[in-house]
Amino acid sequence: xxxxxxxxxxxxxxxxxxxxxxxxxxxxxxxxxxxxxxxxxxxxxxxxxxxxxxxxxxxxxxxxxxxxxxxxxxxxxxxxxxxxxxxxxxxxxxxxxxxxxxxxxxxxxxxxxxxxxxxxxxxxxxxxxxxxxxxxxxxxxxxxxxxxxxxxxxxxxxxxxxxxxxxxxxxxxxxxxxxxxxxxxxxxxxxxxxxxxxxxxxxxxxxxxxxxxxxxxxxxxxxxxxxxxxxxxxxxxxxxxxxxxxxxxxxxxxxxxxxxxxxxxxxxxxxxxxxxxxxxxxxxxxxxxxxxxxxxxxxxxxxxxxxxxxxxxxxxxxxxxxxxxxxxxxxxxx
Amino acid sequence: xxxxxxxxxxxxxxxxxxxxxxxxxxxxxxxxxxxxxxxxxxxxxxxxxxxxxxxxxxxxxxxxxxxxxxxxxxxxxxxxxxxxxxxxxxxxxxxxxxxxxxxxxxxxxxxxxxxxxxxxxxxxxxxxxxxxxxxxxxxxxxxxxxxxxxxxxxxxxxxxxxxxxxxxxxxxxxxxxxxxxxxxxxxxxxxxxxxxxxxxxxxxxxxxxxxxxxxxxxxxxxxxxxxxxxxxxxxxxxxxxxxxxxxxxxxxxxxxxxxxxxxxxxxxxxxxxxxxxxxxxxxxxxxxxxxxxxxxxxxxxxxxxxxxxxxxxxxxxxxxxxxxxxxxxxxxxx
DNA sequence: CTGTTAGCGCATTCAC
DNA sequence: GTGAATGCGCTAACAG
Numbered sequence: 220x221x222x223x224x225x226x227x228x229x230x231x232x233x234x235x236x237x238x239x240x241x242x243x244x245x246x247x248x249x250x251x252x253x254x255x256x257x258x259x260x261x262x263x264x265x266x267x268x269x270x271x272x273x274x275x276x277x278x279x280x281x282x283x284x285x286x287x288x289x290x291x292x293x294x295x296x297x298x299x300x301x302x303x304x305x306x307x308x309x310x311x312x313x314x315x316x317x318x319x320x321x322x323x324x325x326x327x328x329x330x331x332x333x334x335x336x337x338x339x340x341x342x343x344x345x346x347x348x349x350x351x352x353x354x355x356x357x358x359x360x361x362x363x364x365x366x367x368x369x370x371x372x373x374x375x376x377x378x379x380x381x382x383x384x385x386x387x388x389x390x391x392x393x394x395x396x397x398x399x400x401x402x403x404x405x406x407x408x409x410x411x412x413x414x415x416x417x418x419x420x421x422x423x424x425x426x427x428x429x430x431x432x433x434x435x436x437x438x439x440x441x442x443x444x445x446x447x448x449x450x451x452x453x454x455x456x457x458x459x460x461x462x463x464x465x466x467x468x469x470x471x472x473x474x475x476x477x478x479x480x481x482x483x484x485x486x487x488x489x490x491x492x493x494x495x496x497x498x499x500x501x502x503x504x505x506x507x508x509x510x511x512x513x514x515x516x517x518x519x520x521x522x523x524x525x526x527x528x529x530x531x532x533x534x535x536x537x538x539x540x541x542x543x544x545x546x547x548x549x550x551x552x553x
Numbered sequence: 554x555x556x557x558x559x560x561x562x563x564x565x566x567x568x569x570x571x572x573x574x575x576x577x578x579x580x581x582x583x584x585x586x587x588x589x590x591x592x593x594x595x596x597x598x599x600x601x602x603x604x605x606x607x608x609x610x611x612x613x614x615x616x617x618x619x620x621x622x623x624x625x626x627x628x629x630x631x632x633x634x635x636x637x638x639x640x641x642x643x644x645x646x647x648x649x650x651x652x653x654x655x656x657x658x659x660x661x662x663x664x665x666x667x668x669x670x671x672x673x674x675x676x677x678x679x680x681x682x683x684x685x686x687x688x689x690x691x692x693x694x695x696x697x698x699x700x701x702x703x704x705x706x707x708x709x710x711x712x713x714x715x716x717x718x719x720x721x722x723x724x725x726x727x728x729x730x731x732x733x734x735x736x737x738x739x740x741x742x743x744x745x746x747x748x749x750x751x752x753x754x755x756x757x758x759x760x761x762x763x764x765x766x767x768x769x770x771x772x773x774x775x776x777x778x779x780x781x782x783x784x785x786x787x788x789x790x791x792x793x794x795x796x797x798x799x800x801x802x803x804x805x806x807x808x809x810x811x812x813x814x815x816x817x818x819x820x821x822x823x824x825x826x827x828x829x830x831x832x833x834x835x836x837x838x839x840x841x842x843x844x845x846x847x848x849x850x851x852x853x854x855x856x857x858x859x860x861x862x863x864x865x866x867x868x869x870x871x872x873x874x875x876x877x878x879x880x881x882x883x884x885x886x887x
Numbered sequence: 888c889t890g891t892t893a894g895c896g897c898a899t900t901c902a903c
Numbered sequence: 904g905t906g907a908a909t910g911c912g913c914t915a916a917c918a919g
Contacts, residue, residue, distance in 0.1 A: 224675050226896060237906040242898055252904055269674040273616065274896030276607035277911045287656070303636060310658040319676070322621070322654045324644040340603035341558050342653070445838055474838045481840060504779055504808045504838070506815060560912060571890045576914060584888055608912030611895045 225266040234262035245270065284319035285527060286338060286346040290331050290355050291324065299443060299471050300499035301516065305349055305370060308520025316528070318344075325355070335360030338367075345531045347523055348373075353413040366530035368523045372415045372540075380526060382519045382541040386416050389512040389545035390423020393466045393494040396510065398431050400553050402464030402492055406437030408451045408476055410468045417443075420468045420496060437462060441472045448475030456483055464492040464553075470501035473509050473552075493552040502550060510550035515543045559600040567600060568592035579604065618653035619861060620672060620680040624665050624689050625658065633777060633805050634833035635850065639683055639704060642854025650862070652678075659689070669694030672701075679865045681857055682707075687747040700864035702857045706749045706874075714860060716853045716875040720750050723846040723879035724757020727800045727828040730844065732765050734887050736798030736826055740771030742785045742810055744802045751777075754802045754830060771796060775806045782809030790817050798826040798887075804835035807843050807886075827886040836884060844884035849877045 231241035236255050244251045244259035251259075262268070276282045287309055289302065313320060321343055325331045335357050338346050345366035348357055351373050358375040361367045369381035390407075397405050407424045410417030417440075425435045437459045441448030448467065452475065456462060467473045473495040480491055487493050487507060495502060495511035502509040522541050530536050565575035570589050578585045578593035585593075596602070610616045621643055623636065647654060655677055659665045669691050672680050679700035682691055685707050692709040695701045703715035724741075731739050741758045744751030751774075759769045771793045775782030782801065786809065790796060801807045807829040814825055821827055821841060829836060829845035836843040856875050864870050 227898095228896080238897080239899075239906055239908095240904080243905090246898080250904060255904080269670075271611070271896050272674075272676050273607045273610035274911090275898075277605070277611050277913085278896080278898045280911070282607065284655070302640075306636075306640075306656070306658065310656065311660070311662075314662050320656045321618070322640070322644065322656045324640065326645070328645075328648050336603075340606075342606050445834075478840055500779075506812055561914095562912080572912095573891080573914080574889060577889090580914085586888060589888080605912050608895090609914075611897090612912080612914040614895070 224271070225268045227268070227270070230259065230262045230266055230268045233266060234258040282342060282344050283317060284321050284343045285313075285531075286321045286323050286343040288323045288325065288334055288338070288346055288348040288357070290334070290348065290351050290357060292326055292331075292352060292355075299469065300497070300501055302350070304499055304516040305520050308517050309347060309524050312521045312524035318528075331355040331357050332360070339364045341365070345527045347527055351414070352411070366527060366534060368527045368530070370519055370523050372419075374415060376540075378538045380530070380538045380540065382523045382526070382543070383415075384514050384516075384519060384543050384545050386419030386545075387423040387426070389496060389514070390420040390425075390466065390468075391427045392423075392545065392547055393496060393512050394424045394427035396494050396547060396553055397464035397466065397492055398427065398433070400464070400488075400492055403433060404437070404459060404461045405433060405464040405466065406439070406455050406459060406462050407466040408439055408441040408448050408455065408468060408472055410440070410443045410472075412440060417468060420466075424466045441468070441475065443469050443472060445471060445475040448472030449479045450475075452476045452479035453483075456480075456485075462491060465494075467493055467495045470495040470497040470499065470505070470509055470511055473505055473511075474501070477505055488552050495552075496545075498548045502548065505552070507551035510553045511548045513546045513548050515545070519543055558605070559602045561602070561604070564593065564596045564600055564602045568596040616676060616678050617651060618655050618677045619647075619865075620655045620657050620677040622657045622659065622668055622672070622680055622682040622691070624668070624682065624685050624691060626660060626665075626686060626689075633803065634831070634835055636684070638833055638850040639854050642851050643681060643858050646855045646858035652862075665689040665691050666694070673698045675699070679861045681861055685748070686745070700861060700868060702861045702864070704853055704857050706753075708749060710874075712872045714864065714872045714874065716857045716860070716877070717750075718848050718850075718853060718877050718879050720753030720879075721757040721760070723830060723848070724754040724759075724800065724802075725761045726757075726879065726881055727830060727846050728758045728761035730828050730881065730887055731798035731800065731826055732761065732767070734798070734822075734826055737767060738771065738793060738795045739767060739798040739800065740773070740789050740793060740796050741800040742773055742775040742782050742789065742802060742806055744774070744777045744806075746774060751802060754800075758800045775802070775809065777803050777806060779805060779809040782806030783813045784809075786810045786813035787817075790814075790819075796825060799828075801827055801829045804829040804831040804833065804839070804843055804845055807839055807845075808835070811839055822886050829886075830879075832882045836882065839886070841885035844887045845882045847880045847882050849879070853877055 231238045241259050244256050323334050325334045349370035353374050358373050372383045409421050428435045439451035439455045441451035467476050495509045498511045498513040502511045565572045575593050578590050582590050657668050659668045683704035687708050692707050706717045743755050762769045773785035773789045775785035801810050829843045832845045832847040836845045
C-alpha cells in the first residue's frame with residue numbers, strides 16, 4: 220500500500236539524463252534528441268512513472284482540473300435526465316484531454332456562495348455551471364475570477380459566457396403545434412419560476428397564444444418534478460375545465476400530467492393534447508408517446524466544454540453566448 | 554483575472570509571525586498562542602487567503618480528493634435514478650469535509666483500465682466505484698493500491714470492501730408477493746447479466762419460485778432500460794403467454810414492461826401483476842403505482858463514503874462488507 | 888509556544 | 904540539445 224511511486228529524478232537517473240531533459244521528454248519532447256527521448260520513454264515505462272499532479276500544478280500553477288457546478292437547492296435534485304446528460308457530455312468532451320472533472324453540488328447545507336468561494340480559491344482551471352437558480356449569486360462570484368461557462372442562461376448574464384437552447388422559441392413551437400391541431404384552451408405546466416429556462420418557455424407559450432388571440436391565463440408551476448406536475452395539472456383542470464391542450468415544460472413532468480389527466484377521466488390526445496420539452500429519453504416513457512421539443516443538450520454541453528477549454532488557454536477572450544435552436548419531435552400526444 | 558492570490562508568507566508577514574506559526578494557526582491552531590491565532594485569523598480574513606491545495610498536497614502527500622468511478626460501458630449510461638442517488642449521496646456525505654469529488658466515467662473510449670491507471674497514479678486519496686460490470690478488471694487494479702469502497706458487490710470481491718443491498722433477498726421478497734397473490738406463472742425481466750445486482754435478483758426470484766414448486770423458465774433481460782424492458786416483455790409474453798406475474802428488476806424497466814403489457818391488450822394487475830425494484834422515485838411514475846422493493850441506496854452511499862474516509866485515515870483496516878436489507882413497498886400493481 | 892531549516896516533485900529559466 | 908540551479912506554496916522536524 221505504501222510502495223513509493225517513482226519520481227522524475229529516478230526516471231532521469233535510469234535514463235542517464237538530467238531531470239530537465241527527462242521533464243522535456245515527457246512533456247512533448249521539444250528540444251530533445253531522439254536517443255534521449257527513447258531512453259526516457261523506456262525508463263518511464265519500466266518504472267511505471269506517473270507525473271505527480273500536485274507537483275506539476277505547483278510548478279505550472281495550472282491544476283489540470285475543471286469544476287462542474289450543479290446548483291440545486293431543492294431536495295429534488297433534478298430527478299431529470301438533464302443532469303445525466305450534462306455529466307455524460309462534459310465527461311465525454313474531456314476524453315483524451317488530461318483534465319479531471321471536479322463535481323460540486325450546491326444544496327441547502329452547502330450553499331452556492333461556498334461553492335463560489337471554492338471556485339475563486341484557484342483550485343481549478345475553470346468551471347462549468349448549470350442548473351442555476353435565481354438568487355444563487357454565483358454570477359458575481361465567478362465574474363472575472365476564473366474561466367467559466369454557464370449551461371443555461373444565468374439571470375444576471377451581463378458579460379458572462381453561456382450556452383443555451385432557445386427556450387422561448389421552443390415554447391412557441393410547442394404551443395403552435397397545439398394551436399394548429401385546433402386546440403383553443405391551451406394551458407401550461409411550467410418549471411420553477413426561479414430558473415430562466417422556465418421563464419423563457421412560459422414566454423414562448425404566451426407569445427404563441429397571444430398571436431393567435433387566445434387566453435394566457437392557464438398556467439401552473441410543476442417545479443420540473445413528476446409529482447409537482449401532477450398536482451399542477453389537477454389545479455389547472457380545476458381552474459380551467461375547458462382545457463384541451465397543455466404545453467408541459469419538461470417530458471419528466473408529462474408523466475405527472477398524464478396521470479392527472481387519466482385520473483380526471485380524460486384522454487390524451489382526444490380530450491387534451493400534450494406537448495412536452497426535452498426529448499432526453501423520457502418521452503419514450505409515456506403512453507401515448509409524447510410529442511415534444513428536442514433540447515440539444517449534448518451539443519450544448521459539448522460546446523460549453525470546448526468554449527471553456529479555449530477560455531482556459533486564452534484568458535482574454537470576450538464573453539460569448541451560444542444559443543441552439545430546438546426542434547419539434549412528433550409523437551402521438553397531439 | 555490575474556491578480557495573484559495571497560500566500561501563506563504574506564499572511565505570516567501581515568500577522569507578524571513566522572510562516573510556520575501561520576500554518577499551525579490555519580490548520581487547527583495546535584500549539585499556537587491566542588494572540589498569534591487572532592493575528593493570523595484577521596490577516597487571513599483581511600487578505601482573503603485560501604490555502605493552495607497543490608502545495609499542500611505536495612507537502613503532505615494527501616490530495617484532499619476522492620474519485621467517484623462510474624463504470625458504464627454502454628451508451629445508455631444509467632438513465633436510472635441510481636446514478637443521481639449515488640452522486641447526491643456522496644456529495645452529501647462529503648459536506649463539511651474538505652474533500653473534492655473527482656468524477657471518472659468509464660465508457661467505450663475511456664475504458665475501465667485507464668480509469669484504474671489513473672486511480673493507481675496516486676492523484677486521489679481514495680475511490681468509490683460503482684456500476685461495475687463483469688470484465689471491467691477494476692478489482693485487481695485497485696486492490697492494495699489505494700483505499701477503495703465499492704457500491705454494489707464486485708464480481709471478484711476477494712479482499713475488497715463494498716456495500717450492497719441484499720439483492721437476492723429482494724428478489725425473493727418480490728417474487729413471494731406475487732406467489733402470495735395467487736400468481737402461478739411468474740416471469741422476470743432482469744438486468745444485464747454482467748452485473749452482480751442482476752444476477753443476485755434473478756437468484757432470489759428463482760429461489761422463491763423453486764421453493765413454491767413453480768417454474769423458473771420465464772426470464773428475459775431488459776438491460777435496465779425502458780426500451781430493453783419493453784422488448785424483453787414482448788419476448789417473454791410470446792414465449793409464455795400464460796404469464797400472470799412479473800418481477801421487474803428495476804422500476805425504470807417497469808415503465809417499459811407496462812407499455813408492452815398494455816400493447817398486448819392485458820391489464821396490470823388484473824391480468825399480470827408486477828413487482829419492481831428500487832423505489833428511487835420511478836415507482837411514482839407508473840400507473841398504477843408500482844409495488845416495489847426499497848433499495849436503501851442513500852444509506853448505502855453514505856456508508857460507503859464513511860467507510861472510505863476511515864480507510865483513508867487508517868490504511869491498515871481489513872476489508873469489510875456491509876449488506877443492507879431491502880423492504881417491500883406496497884403499491885397497486887399486484 | 889515559536890522560528891529556522893528542509894524538503895514535497897516538478898517545470899523552467901539560463902548558461903553551456 | 905543539455906544540465907545546474909531556482910522556485911512554485913506549503914507542512915513538518917527540529918532546536919530553541
